Amino acid sequence: MEHRLERIKKQLHSQSYKLTPQREATVRVLLENEADHLSAEDVYLLVKEKAPEIGLATVYRTLELLSELKVVDKINFGDGVSRYDLRKEGAEHFHHHLVCTECGSVEEVEEDLLEEVEKIVEKDWKFQVKDHRLTFHGVCRVCQEITVTSGNSS
Amino acid sequence: MEHRLERIKKQLHSQSYKLTPQREATVRVLLENEADHLSAEDVYLLVKEKAPEIGLATVYRTLELLSELKVVDKINFGDGVSRYDLRKEGAEHFHHHLVCTECGSVEEVEEDLLEEVEKIVEKDWKFQVKDHRLTFHGVCRVCQEITVTSGNSS
DNA sequence: ATTGCAGATGATAATCATTATAATTTGACA
DNA sequence: TGTCAAATTATAATGATTATCATCTGCAAT
Numbered sequence: 001m002e003h004r005l006e007r008i009k010k011q012l013h014s015q016s017y018k019l020t021p022q023r024e025a026t027v028r029v030l031l032e033n034e035a036d037h038l039s040a041e042d043v044y045l046l047v048k049e050k051a052p053e054i055g056l057a058t059v060y061r062t063l064e065l066l067s068e069l070k071v072v073d074k075i076n077f078g079d080g081v082s083r084y085d086l087r088k089e090g091a092e093h094f095h096h097h098l099v100c101t102e103c104g105s106v107e108e109v110e111e112d113l114l115e116e117v118e119k120i121v122e123k124d125w126k127f128q129v130k131d132h133r134l135t136f137h138g139v140c141r142v143c144q145e146i147t148v149t150s151g152n153s154s
Numbered sequence: 155m156e157h158r159l160e161r162i163k164k165q166l167h168s169q170s171y172k173l174t175p176q177r178e179a180t181v182r183v184l185l186e187n188e189a190d191h192l193s194a195e196d197v198y199l200l201v202k203e204k205a206p207e208i209g210l211a212t213v214y215r216t217l218e219l220l221s222e223l224k225v226v227d228k229i230n231f232g233d234g235v236s237r238y239d240l241r242k243e244g245a246e247h248f249h250h251h252l253v254c255t256e257c258g259s260v261e262e263v264e265e266d267l268l269e270e271v272e273k274i275v276e277k278d279w280k281f282q283v284k285d286h287r288l289t290f291h292g293v294c295r296v297c298q299e300i301t302v303t304s305g306n307s308s
Numbered sequence: 309a310t311t312g313c314a315g316a317t318g319a320t321a322a323t324c325a326t327t328a329t330a331a332t333t334t335g336a337c338a
Numbered sequence: 339t340g341t342c343a344a345a346t347t348a349t350a351a352t353g354a355t356t357a358t359c360a361t362c363t364g365c366a367a368t
Contacts, residue, residue, distance in 0.1 A: 020334085020345065040325080055347045060326065076230045080325065080355075098281045107281070113274060117267045121290060125261065127252045130292040136275055138284040174316065174363090194355080209318040214355065234326075234354065311368075322357070333346070338339105 004031060004089060011069050025051040026062045030072065030086050037075070037083040037097075037106050077106070077135065094131060100140035102147075107140065155185055158243060165223050179205040180216045184226065184240050191229070191237040191251075191260050231260070231289065248285060254294035256301075261294065 008027055009019045019027075029046045030038070038046070044059045063084050066072040072084045073094050088095065088110065096109040118129045139147070162181055163173045173181075183200045184192070192200070198213045217238050220226045226238045227248050242249065242264065250263040272283045293301070 018335090018344075022346070053347080055349095057327080057348080058346055061345085074232065076232060078228065078230060082325085098275065098279060100281075101284065107279065109275065109279065111274075113271045117271070117288075118290070120265075120267060121252065121263065125252060125263065126295040126298070127254075127261070127290065128293040128298055129290045130255065132291065133287070133289045134271075135287045136272070136281065136283045137286065139282040141280040144280070144282055170315095172315080172364090176317070207318080209320095211319080211356080212317055215316085236354085309368105312366090314365100315363090317360105317362070319360095320358085323355085325354090326352085328351070329349085331347090334344085336342095336344105338341080 007089070008066075008069075008071055011071065012065075015069070017065065022047075022051060022054050022058050023062050023065075025054065026059060027066070027071075030066075030084065034086050035108075037077075037085055039081045039083050041081075043084065075133065075135075094133065096134040096136070098136050098138065098140065100143055101137055102139055102143035105140055105142070158185060161243070162220075162223075162225055165225065166219075169223065171219065176201075176205060176208050176212050177216050177219075179208065180213060181220070181225075184220075184238065188240050189262075191231075191239055193235045193237050195235075197238065229287065248287065250288040250290070252290050252292070252294065254297055255291055256293055256297035259294055259296070 005024070005027060012019050012023070025047050026043060028050070029043055033046065036042075040056070040060055040063055043063065044054070044056050047054050047059060063072065063074070067074045067084070070087060072086055075083050075085055075097070077083065077097070077099055085095075091110070093112055093114070096111075096113065098107040098109060100106075114132060114134065118132070121127050122129060159178070159181060166173050166177070179201050180197060182204070183197055187200065190196075194210075194214055194217055197217065198208075198210050201208050201213060217226065217228070221228045221238070224241060226240055229237050229239055229251070231237065231251070231253055239249075245264070247266055247268070250265075250267065252261040252263060254260075268286060268288065272286070275281050276283055
């Protein structure tokens with residue numbers, strides 16, 4: 001945790017940005033909630049708990065900055081809100097998501113799975129892939145069980 | 155074209171919606187601009203050319219309706235705007251997109267390419283896939299050539 | 309043909325996320 | 339200590355989308 005913070009600090013410094021207290025608090029919130037997919041508003045509320053004087057605009061700017069540095073990825077699941085997701089340390093590619101249409105839960109898939117597909121796209125479409133976004137919409141394990149349980153013999 | 159319009163009309167009727175003149179004008183615009191990825195505003199401006207009295211709200215409502223009927227897919231490339239993309243006739247799956255980070259162009263990929271990946275997700279994550287969104291970001295063929303041409307010996 | 313009614317529409321106001329602005333603060337460095 | 343650029347805060351502005359509400363349309367029953 002501290003290690004990853006250090007790393008991000010160095011990344012900032014390498015582009016002559018500073019790790020201000022506000023930025024540090026924001027990064028800490030992201031690290032502590034890595035499993036979630038927080039919106040800017042979510043982050044703002046959480047950061048406020050440890051740094052009550054922070055402004056929403058600063059959170060937006062920080063997230064934007066982290067996004068440029070590829071520390072976080074900005075994603076969008078189709079509701080009108082951008083969400084910010086920490087890139088796993090050392091991950092080459094952005095991970096994928098499984099969005100449940102029943103309960104709204106979001107699972108992460110770290111496996112790449114797209115190597116073959118990218119090769120095809122590069123070869124057949126002559127498109128030089130830099131990044132990708134893959135989201136599956138469907139029914140998660142939990143909701144499948146609920147459906148089976150509650151709907152078996154009515 | 156007329157054939158596809160008929161088909162959409164039937165789909166509407168099957169859910170007891172009507173194909174009003176405004177809705178028809180909107181669908182026609184979508185059919186005539188199938189290659190593009192129009193925002194609601196774009197659609198609005200185009201529809202206004204043939205039906206000047208239409209309101210923006212109606213366009214939004216129509217696009218929303220078509221989206222529910224899976225006639226169009228609502229997509230989001232990360233700028234703050236939703237775009238509406240006609241589903242190809244008979245297509246099981248939503249097609250993929252190649253977004254060029256240099257010129258902003260968007261290519262469509264109709265091949266599925268994800269069959270294997272979906273199988274893995276269904277098996278290993280017990281996630282029942284209903285739909286997917288796959289977008290590659292990178293450099294399109296044209297921009298690659300420009301880069302090579304203009305940057306070869308300076 | 310007229311009435312009644314549900315669904316659609318158009319104009320506009322309201323909402324919500326995000327971005328821009330301007331005044332103030334901070335922190336490194338001379 | 340004084341200076342200056344970067345960063346921050348509070349707030350206003352923007353832009354996309356949604357809600358509201360009065361009006362309109364087309365059809366079924368009278």
